[in-house]
Amino acid sequence: MLLESPAFADGESIPIQHTCEGEDVSPALSWSHVPAGTQSLALIVDDPDAPDPKAPKRTWVHWVLYEIPPDASGLPEAATALPTGTREGLNDWGSTGYRGPCPPIGRHRYFHKLYALDAPLGDLSDPTKAELEHAMTGHILAEAQLIGTYQKQHKQ
Numbered sequence: 001m002l003l004e005s006p007a008f009a010d011g012e013s014i015p016i017q018h019t020c021e022g023e024d025v026s027p028a029l030s031w032s033h034v035p036a037g038t039q040s041l042a043l044i045v046d047d048p049d050a051p052d053p054k055a056p057k058r059t060w061v062h063w064v065l066y067e068i069p070p071d072a073s074g075l076p077e078a079a080t081a082l083p084t085g086t087r088e089g090l091n092d093w094g095s096t097g098y099r100g101p102c103p104p105i106g107r108h109r110y111f112h113k114l115y116a117l118d119a120p121l122g123d124l125s126d127p128t129k130a131e132l133e134h135a136m137t138g139h140i141l142a143e144a145q146l147i148g149t150y151q152k153q154h155k156q
Contacts, residue, residue: 003031003114003144007077014110014148020102021154023078026063030074031114035141038116041068042136043075044129047101049108061129062110063098064089066121089127096126101150112146 007027008014016022034041043065050060065086072083079098082088088096101110117139124135 001031001033001035001114001116001142001144003029003112003146005029005112005146005148008148010146010148012148014101014150016153019100019150019152021152022100024098024100025078026075026098026100027148028075028077028079029112029114029146031144032073034070034116037118038070038141040066040117040120041070041072042066042115042117042121042132043068044113044115044132045098045110046113046129047103047108047110049103049106051104053103053106053108059129061090061092062100063091064096064127064129064132066124066127066132066135070116087123089124089129089132101148103150103152107149107151110148110150112148114144115140116142 005027018027045063047060049056050058067087069083118141119139121135
């Protein structure tokens with residue numbers, strides 16, 4: 001499976017409009033080569049470098065989506081209308097939806113992880129990343145990853 005974005009290449013900087021210093025809208029994402037037998041897709045965006053990349057203490061979750069239809073091929077920029085059937089989980093702000101990079105210090109990495117699953121997961125009632133990962137156990141057919149980086153450009 002392949003996960004890409006027209007906004008940034010793997011390992012490159014995420015444009016400011018997708019961060020707390022800009023419009024804070026999700027980047028467009030596209031994927032291909034979803035394996036046969038995929039019944040649903042899930043997407044997790046997180047930052048393992050929180051709060052400081054030199055001394056990370058936790059992984060901060062920015063976006064959780066699941067039950068993405070297997071025939072979907074991506075998400076548009078500023079995705080507010082999600083593919084039919086897609087459900088949202090909770091980010092680490094305690095809400096659903098995308099929240100972009102807003103690192104307190106240093107350049108952080110943002111992992112966009114797409115999972116192809118062999119079964120639908122059903123209604124998990126706004127799962128956290130951990131709850132979604134638990135539900136996905138034993139159902140992952142393939143995984144794709146896209147990493148973007150960001151460091152604040154302005155002091156807030």
